[in-house]
Amino acid sequence: MKTALIQQKYHGSKETTVAHTVAQIETASHNGADLIVLQELHQTEYFCQHEATRSFDYARSFREDLAFWSSVAKRNEVVLVASLFEERAPGLYHNTAVVFDTDGSLAGKYRKMHIPDDPGFYEKFYFTPGDLGFEPIDTSLGRLGVLVCWDQWYPEAARIMALKGAEMLIYPTAIGWFDEDPEEEKTRQKESWTTIQRSHAVANGIPILSCNRVGFEADPSEALDGIRFWGGSFVCGAQGEILAQADDRSETILTADIDLKRTKEVRDIWPFLRDRRIDAYADLLKRYCD
Template sequence: MRIIKTALIQQSNSPTIETNLQKLDHSIRQAASQGAQLIVLQELHNSLYFCQTEDTQIFDLAETIPGPSTHRFGQLAAELKVVIVTSLFEKRAPGLYHNTAVVLEADGSIAGKYRKMHIPDDPAYYEKFYFTPGDLGFQPIQTSLGKLGVLVCWDQWYPEAARLMALSGADLLIYPTAIGWESTDSSDEKKRQKDAWIISQRGHAVANGLPVIAVNRVGYEPDPSGATNGIQFWGNSFATGPQGEFLTQAGNENEEILIVDIDLERSESVRRIWPFLRDRRIDAYNNIVKRFID
């Protein structure tokens, strides 16, 4: 059996980046002490979720890749002999920035990176102001543990992204995430939003016969502009097997470290009984590349 002991680190963040990094260091060490081989962090884990406002000064938070964070987490990965999935604000060139996931191999090297492809632009999620859409495509990142199909947050709503990762040989799908509630939404609306988020990703697991890992941040972060009431990030980080079955799930209020065994061999057995890839009508999907079919 190909079992990967995996850690999902669900964290609340403060305005002090060094405090957030120290918390992550402690949590990564704790996960490694429990046998974790793969450690997945949430989206933009170094700082507060800064996309609630549009502020040119925030670009100062961005860093190069390689850079300070890849060096710091790379050293930690090498020391603990673990693979770490990070999520960084990348400065590619002056005026050119990406929301980029970087995978650090267990020897500390950069195994690969993925630049977020789908960029939202909604109240409190003004990501188009900060991030250029990714240009690396949907390519799994080869690591010593397998091929990681790393996507980021808003990508999780798009079945095309999950499918292309699966067709490119991903062993599992991974979604670092920052999503939550605006406080004026009703309780019923909040439940619908969270349930839709979970259902969509469980659906990717089923449709592609792959395990899925989603790691969300948790806690309240105010809107610096005061235009909204801020975001209550809903946590609920989880992992599923290739039939969408829950393997582990966090709550929506507290920081948590989830440790779970991901069995990569189950994908083979599930795909044999549900051969969705075999039965795809690739001869009839040309219109999928259109914006809308008139």
């Protein structure tokens, strides 16, 4: 399976950004990509840097956006993983990943389960936690375990997707650092981000595709200077080995070939699922063990 991750910056408006994304998808498809992954909230700026009710307007086109990206998937005959702002009802919104099959049909969707709330990442203001659970999405290419950004820090989410038969994990992402942070801290943050996801690949014996945005986006409220998204999109194999990785500043189409047959080979030599002590994990259902 040839995969492509579209790592890009925000181009100043939804219309210009979407046009750029479509051109990148067409290029990736022309070069043989079967599966194309877009970054988190790829149509717009990362509006969660501040709390503004006017940003909810982005979600009102959710149905039109579904139809548009469906047509893009169909026209390019690819499985497409998109990341959209969903208005479910007035006052009820989700950060939703949507998967389209090669014929443009809606294969399934996933609503982001873990919602952060940190300086510059005020997502709890915008997004209701997902209620669809951790359910893999079946496509013509296989069963995809799609999660979103903050979900990538949680081994429980990755494990459940794997236990339900996901053949790979996919993370549309929007993460970056603040320019004023020390270089040592920036390095620690990015290495932690890469390491935790590679560990999910190792622990579950399946590939990982993580697609992050890139470029600097100023904070409209001016409470902070803004976020410099660190790119670094990557694909790793079932033992956590890096198959392809983008740099931290360039827009790029990152491609990698994935051999799904390796999952059996890896799990046969590292049978972590066999040796799980499911009789001893009840404490995982507690917030904290006092």
